[in-house]
Amino acid sequence: MTGGIVALRDLKVDLDSLDSVIEVVDIHKYFGGLKALKGVSFHVKPREVLGIIGPNGAGKTTLFNVITGFLRPDRGRVVYLGHDITGKRPHYLSKLGLARTFQIAKPFEGMSTLENVLIGLLFARRGRNGFRVGMSDLVHEARRILEVVSLEHKANSPAGHLTVVERKRLELARVLAIEPTVLLLDEVMAGLSSQEVEWEVDLLRRIKEEKDLTVVMIEHVMKAIMSFSDRLVVLHHGEKIAEGRPEEVARDPKVVEAYLGED
Ligand SMILES: Nc1ncnc2c1ncn2[C@@H]1O[C@H](COP(=O)(O)OP(=O)(O)O)[C@@H](O)[C@H]1O
Numbered sequence: 001m002t003g004g005i006v007a008l009r010d011l012k013v014d015l016d017s018l019d020s021v022i023e024v025v026d027i028h029k030y031f032g033g034l035k036a037l038k039g040v041s042f043h044v045k046p047r048e049v050l051g052i053i054g055p056n057g058a059g060k061t062t063l064f065n066v067i068t069g070f071l072r073p074d075r076g077r078v079v080y081l082g083h084d085i086t087g088k089r090p091h092y093l094s095k096l097g098l099a100r101t102f103q104i105a106k107p108f109e110g111m112s113t114l115e116n117v118l119i120g121l122l123f124a125r126r127g128r129n130g131f132r133v134g135m136s137d138l139v140h141e142a143r144r145i146l147e148v149v150s151l152e153h154k155a156n157s158p159a160g161h162l163t164v165v166e167r168k169r170l171e172l173a174r175v176l177a178i179e180p181t182v183l184l185l186d187e188v189m190a191g192l193s194s195q196e197v198e199w200e201v202d203l204l205r206r207i208k209e210e211k212d213l214t215v216v217m218i219e220h221v222m223k224a225i226m227s228f229s230d231r232l233v234v235l236h237h238g239e240k241i242a243e244g245r246p247e248e249v250a251r252d253p254k255v256v257e258a259y260l261g262e263d
Pocket residue numbers: 031034036054055056057058059060061062063
């Protein structure tokens with residue numbers, strides 16, 4: 001991904017020519033009578049880190065599911081690199097560089113850590129123009145990705161034997177294999193110690209720079225989200241109640257109140 005050009009199949013876009021990588025417009029999502037999202041709109045600028053915060057049940061994961069095609073919104077649209085992608089399927093969107101991690105990582109437990117990354121690579125490369133890479137090259141690349149997330153020593157361990165922290169890293173490795181343009185991270189810091197959080201933020205910073213990524217991250221760990229995000233969007237009961245620079249948002253009385261009674 002050089003020069004900001006996203007050269008995936010038919011989607012050729014110069015990131016620098018865009019105001020937004022993702023635009024979410026008036027998204028509504030209902031589950032029966034429950035309104036999980038009620039008219040949420042915002043945009044994600046090229047190369048920024050946008051943090052999404054809000055109490056449990058605010059609609060954050062539902063929003064990711066809508067953006068990445070796992071759920072179809074009842075109203076509203078999602079625009080990615082200038083293209084309306086509302087209702088497009090997840091596998092199609094991930095091939096276009098829209099990659100998300102899952103709050104609960106579910107690796108193929110019986111397969112090795114390396115094999116889990118290989119599956120991601122095979123999927124990402126299949127059908128791509130000029131895909132002539134042999135298996136040994138893919139294995140080499142999978143190992144490189146495991147090195148990036150410091151899991152190379154677990155390459156041959158069954159994924160089912162990984163600790164929580166290691167599973168989170170494998171989840172990250174899996175999406176890096178897709179060569180994403182945008183990384184959507186759903187609570188990748190949950191359950192980590194304070195030291196592990198610092199390590200993880202450093203890692204994400206490095207990956208973001210190296211791969212020239214735009215990052216959207218849902219996170220409860222305030223230390224991480226305040227230090228890593230360029231901007232924050234705050235959801236509460238399915239609505240956006242605040243948006244802006246982290247230090248401004250943290251002082252916003254509506255935001256303070258939304259979090260009161262949480263812990
Ligand atoms: N597939 C689903 N079916 C029914 N209700 C759901 C579903 N997914 C989420 N919800 C509900 O929608 C609301 C928002 O959930 P979610 O997006 O997971 O919140 P968050 O990620 O902010 O904690 C919650 O009340 C949750 O129970």
